[in-house]
Amino acid sequence: MPRSEWLLFSTDTFGQGDSSHIVELAAQRMRGWETTGKPFQKLVQPHADWLRGKSNTHGHI
Numbered sequence: 335m336p337r338s339e340w341l342l343f344s345t346d347t348f349g350q351g352d353s354s355h356i357v358e359l360a361a362q363r364m365r366g367w368e369t370t371g372k373p374f375q376k377l378v379q380p381h382a383d384w385l386r387g388k389s390n391t392h393g394h395i
Contacts, residue, residue, distance in 0.1 A: 336366050337365055337366050338365070338366060339363070339364065339365050339370075340363075340364050341361055341362070341363060341364065342361065342362045342363075342364055343359075343360070343361045344358075344359075344360045344361070345358065345359055345360075346358040346360075355378075355379075356378045357377065357378060358375065358376065358377050358378060359374075359375070359376045359378060360373065360374060360375045360376075361373070361374040362374070
């Protein structure tokens with residue numbers, strides 16, 4: 335993959351099974367192993383009740 339363009343995509347979740355929730359989505363455009371452009375990061379429902387007190391795990395909620 336010397337100069338191929340691709341997208342690195344990540345999700346953070348909290349909980350297990352049917353009670354799990356997506357906490358954060360992130361993405362970064364790549365060319366080979368070099369980043370291109372700005373990274374994307376979005377908290378999902380940052381004010382939801384089930385997220386209260388989770389900053390110890392995720393550090394920024």
